[in-house]
Amino acid sequence: MKNKNFCIPNGIEYYMPKEALEFERLKVNALKIFKKYKYDYVLPPIFDNLDNLLNLKSSDIDNETITFLDKLSGSEIGIRADITPQIAKIDFQITHGKGNARFAYMGDIIRLSSNLFDRKNPYQIGAEHFGNVSKSTDIEIIKLMIEIISLSGEKKIIIELGNLSIINNILTTLALNDKNKSMLIDLINLKSITEIKSFFKFHNLQKTKLNLIIDLINVSGDIMVLKEIKNILKKYKVNAEAKINELNYIAQSISKYKELVGIQVDLCELHSFNYQSDIVYTAYVPNFRKEIARGGRYIAYTTEKNISRYATGFSLDLKDILYMSKIGKK
Amino acid sequence: MKNKNFCIPNGIEYYMPKEALEFERLKVNALKIFKKYKYDYVLPPIFDNLDNLLNLKSSDIDNETITFLDKLSGSEIGIRADITPQIAKIDFQITHGKGNARFAYMGDIIRLSSNLFDRKNPYQIGAEHFGNVSKSTDIEIIKLMIEIISLSGEKKIIIELGNLSIINNILTTLALNDKNKSMLIDLINLKSITEIKSFFKFHNLQKTKLNLIIDLINVSGDIMVLKEIKNILKKYKVNAEAKINELNYIAQSISKYKELVGIQVDLCELHSFNYQSDIVYTAYVPNFRKEIARGGRYIAYTTEKNISRYATGFSLDLKDILYMSKIGKK
Structure with missing residues (x-):
């Protein structure tokens, strides 16, 4: 060991025994909620082709995505700053833009250019509904979002x-x-x-x-x-x-x-x-300096026949939920 | 979406609905095995200070670790190629090199310079015993390793x-x-x-x-x-x-x-x-072209008083276990 001092970069966390297990329990409970709402859980990779990471035409995501060179293939690989673009790719693969589809996901992301107080390595969790987006789809997604936030034990x-x-x-x-x-x-x-x-x-x-x-x-x-x-x-x-x-x-x-x-x-x-x-x-909860979750409607992609694929979905950082659940226990 | 073709880099996988849930089930079962053997589950971050990632003086790990610059702090951040060095840091934090300690972990790693057929993004899972390392410690770790491999349903x-x-x-x-x-x-x-x-x-x-x-x-x-x-x-x-x-x-x-x-x-x-x-x-299983798990004794670090901290542990790629379990079902 070159240096015994345990220096962790700002915005990056280690979870020690008790917290680590609580975090895994949160994931298991989140999966149960996805199942209850009939959202298919998928698991895209943290490292991916840039094309799979930057496909929502969002310059703010593009700016936060870190890339490095894969020496073996000579191609650039990105580390995702958002999982939503990968979910849009999955929807296209599975549905080709037809009918309705519901997907849920969770995993590490990295956001470097964020505020000094922000977490650099959030654990993004979310759900997306593709296809016929109506007020009832938004209601479904918002209820799902509320259930995930409620895992923190928040009363408001x-x-x-x-x-x-x-x-x-x-x-x-x-x-x-x-x-x-x-x-x-x-x-x-x-x-x-x-x-x-x-x-x-x-x-x-x-x-x-x-x-x-x-x-x-x-x-x-x-x-x-x-x-x-x-x-x-x-x-x-x-x-x-x-x-x-x-x-x-x-x-x-x-x-x-x-x-x-x-x-x-x-x-x-x-x-x-x-x-x-x-x-x-x-979504906001008391005593938390920023929003705890956010989502909305968007166009996920346009098919070959130039038809827009509508979607609505939310995401949040599961590490915030763990943090809130600990505050609540104090 | 800039390109509708779903092109995934070699050695990187998406898990679609059925596989994704099976993979989460494997994680839950692995946690149960860790608990049964009394190994404390910890969760170090995928992005970390280089010093926490390269502390086992192993040039092969050093060569595989990808680094990038955190613009905000001006310091280099690494993406881990192995979780074991982080576990050694955790052991030092918690025990200061005294007594016995058992830790288990799992998470994404990246290994770019590997073979063309190797997975670039393994999901490393393992357990490490620190302190008094004897034949009974190795036996304990090997049994734990066998139980994790058995999650694949392998008969040999x-x-x-x-x-x-x-x-x-x-x-x-x-x-x-x-x-x-x-x-x-x-x-x-x-x-x-x-x-x-x-x-x-x-x-x-x-x-x-x-x-x-x-x-x-x-x-x-x-x-x-x-x-x-x-x-x-x-x-x-x-x-x-x-x-x-x-x-x-x-x-x-x-x-x-x-x-x-x-x-x-x-x-x-x-x-x-x-x-x-x-x-x-x-560990080897039939019909798998390489070893499925490996481990052994090593010196995790040397304390201020120049005392070697002995350890023994194993790790494997949980994605291999998922792959083997699917082969078995054919």
């Missing part, structure tokens, strides 16, 4: 619902270049109204759009705000009633599902990985 | 026993440089007697040593050859009776353990990772 889970397409459509009408658009998205995420105003002034953008965005930022809250949101959209002549009704249906259904669930609505929460662009759901 | 397991110190001591007396020594080891592994003779002639080495090595190569076989080996060593005045008696005790005990076990003895089997230098054990 907040589900934040949104629909990115509404704010995205508004942003599109502003005709900004990519750099300015992503700057504005950051300001919206931070809900920095003063800076959003300056941004609109500086770029000489429509005052009504500014007011619409500010109104939408100001109405985030519990399930009751959906009515207000509807009125705002009507006022600005944004045609999104069906989308709000859909969100309302999901919110009502989830809020009745379990006592421990609280609902929040926020149409201006744009933090997700950028392949999601429709309904999104994010 | 051959345990090959050896003691590397005997041939190593002979090699040391030849006073070869590293390059020539490793060349001779390769020839011994291949049991190429003609080439070993040429090697001795070319380097002008002692004829008696040559005859001793050839005699030892020729006596590999079942448990009965241990008596012959004893006679050979006596004839060449090699003092190793205690070592042969120890091997005999282990061999007798293991051969009585389970009906399905066959014993082979071979003092000239030098394939192990090069940190092992004493008793070694290798």
Whole structure:
């Protein structure tokens, strides 16, 4: 042994005897939940061809994926930063884009360029539904997500619902270049109204759009705000009633599902990985500095006949669940 | 999706629904075996500081370990090619080199520079006993290893026993440089007697040593050859009776353990990772082109007071066990 000091990189953890067994127990319980919801468990590899890892056209994933050279074959191998792209590949292999399919997964991932306080080596676990995506599919996935989070023993889970397409459509009408658009998205995420105003002034953008965005930022809250949101959209002549009704249906259904669930609505929460662009759901628990799970609808791939394969799914870091379960026992 | 063709690098596997669940079942059953033998399950991370990955002074592991830069900290992170060095670190953390400790583990590793037919991403599983290493410790570890292999449903397991110190001591007396020594080891592994003779002639080495090595190569076989080996060593005045008696005790005990076990003895089997230098054990099953498990005694580290921490342990690739279990069902 070259050095007896046990120095572990920031954001990487060893699990000693008691924790290690608790972690394995969490995995077994997660598998039971997948089975109960009839999601087929699959096991893609942590090292893979880049094409299998980067296929969701998401630049934020591409930037976090580490690659190295396989001397034997001369080809590049990547270490996954997200398992979802591999699951899309599996769906295409098995279904060729036809019918419905449900898959669940778990495994190590690496995310290097993350925040100093973030875990570098999360243990991602999630489920994806492919095919006919409707409000009942989202409800199913959100319930599954709540059951996985409940393995932590948490007594309160907040589900934040949104629909990115509404704010995205508004942003599109502003005709900004990519750099300015992503700057504005950051300001919206931070809900920095003063800076959003300056941004609109500086770029000489429509005052009504500014007011619409500010109104939408100001109405985030519990399930009751959906009515207000509807009125705002009507006022600005944004045609999104069906989308709000859909969100309302999901919110009502989830809020009745379990006592421990609280609902929040926020149409201006744009933090997700950028392949999601429709309904999104994010889960929060008390005393945890960031969201514990997130998911939403996305287009997994386009088939040879140019048909979009729709999907909805969530993922979370099972190490967070272990961490929360230990906090709860204190 | 950039490319719909599902191209997986050689030596890397996806497990689809049925296989994936079978694999998880194997893990759960392995944990039960660890518990039965009272080995503490620990979970070190797949990405780690190089110092935690390369601490067994084994150049073959060092060469297979992939590293990349953590931009945030500026330090190098490695992807493990072997979990054993991390377990040695854990033992030091927990015991500071005192008393006995038993640890078991499993997880992904990567081995790029391996044979074209080898798996690049094995799922290593193993157990290590630290402290007072005696024949009964080896027997315990070998029995545990047999139980893990038996999860495959295999009806025949051959345990090959050896003691590397005997041939190593002979090699040391030849006073070869590293390059020539490793060349001779390769020839011994291949049991190429003609080439070993040429090697001795070319380097002008002692004829008696040559005859001793050839005699030892020729006596590999079942448990009965241990008596012959004893006679050979006596004839060449090699003092190793205690070592042969120890091997005999282990061999007798293991051969009585389970009906399905066959014993082979071979003092000239030098394939192990090069940190092992004493008793070694290798497991073979029919219809599998290479060994299915291997292990042995080694020095895990040296404490501040310059005391060697002895250990014995084995590891195998759980994906091989899944593969064998599927072959068996055909």
